[in-house]
Amino acid sequence: MTDIRFLSLLRYSISSKNKDAASLSSLSEEDWRGFIQQAGQQSVLGLCLDALDKLKSNGAMPPRNVLIKWIGSVMMLEKEYERQKVFIKELASFFSKHGLKMVVMKGYGLSKLYPIPKHRGSGDLDVYFCGKGQYADELIKEKGIEVKQNEEKHSVYSINGIHVENHASMICEQEHLSLLKVEVFLKDDLDKNLHLDEETGCWLPSAMFNVVFLPLHFAGHFVYGGANLRQIVDYALVVKNATINSDTNQIDWERVKALAIEGGYFKFLCCLNGICIDYIGISSDCFPNWQRYKDIEERMLAEVLNPTSVDVHSLPSKIKRYFKNRWKYQLVYSKESHLMGFLLRIRSWVNWKWGNKSVWNRK
Structure with missing residues (x-):
């Protein structure tokens, strides 16, 4: 319930058609403090504050002392x-x-x-x-x-x-x-x-660059750690701006689909689009009518909101997390062997830790 109401608050800053204000009017001071903490962790602190102007008429406002602290944090941003x-x-x-x-x-x-x-x-x-x-x-x-x-x-x-x-x-x-x-x-x-x-x-x-690049940037953090809601919102707003707020449709979805199929992450991209529609508040008209995988969408979002592995620094912990997250790897890099991916990642880490490679010499 807490996650649902938090997402409702986030949607208010993005979509004027959000109708979930009633669920926010009964929040306690503790609830609001929790929202601020979660918004900070998800890097959407300022975006959630933007929703408050739309909530005034519904009586869904945090206590004054909480609001002042919130505004102070956003001023630092x-x-x-x-x-x-x-x-x-x-x-x-x-x-x-x-x-x-x-x-x-x-x-x-x-x-x-x-x-x-x-x-x-x-x-x-x-x-x-x-x-x-x-x-x-x-x-x-x-x-x-x-x-x-x-x-x-x-x-x-x-x-x-x-x-x-x-x-x-x-x-x-x-x-x-x-x-x-x-x-x-x-x-x-x-x-x-x-x-x-x-x-x-x-x-x-361009918008096309962002629509191809941002899902993969988010995917890397999703698989290896550090994914947050702001990365999803970034992608969602690119799509919204390129379709609704533009004179011409700037996204060639057929090209996007072809690249995603070629790269093996098409199902992941379908799920990301579904999350943007159901949980971020972007109109379905902004997206192509691709297949939905609601169970995977919910699992992805749950992992972003409440990650199972956090603050992993030691090598044994990283290895444990890597194999524990096989389902993520298979969703994003479906054309690759998980074991081979692990070996390639270790090779890369060794090369850049002790090798003499240069990023400008890719051979």
């Missing part, structure tokens, strides 16, 4: 959002002077689809330079900033406390060979379909 926005503008300008287009993935670009962009919150800054990432790293090193390579997807560095990931690839295709063609599509789309963000001077991906 707003401050960090504005700080990162200024940072993006400065970094994009720096790279532009050297002839580079800085593409920002996820994060800032997705925030522009939210009812109040600065309520999405900020995390790491994921950037891409359309084949010129190594040159971008060299420019950063010339500024005396240490650049590390500790994963196969990207290099990393920090400036003024903001963590930047400079991507060589979008997904871990070297660990998941079934996604090679998806990776090719994503890079090709970034080469051809970028648009300039006038506010910051960075470049943003």
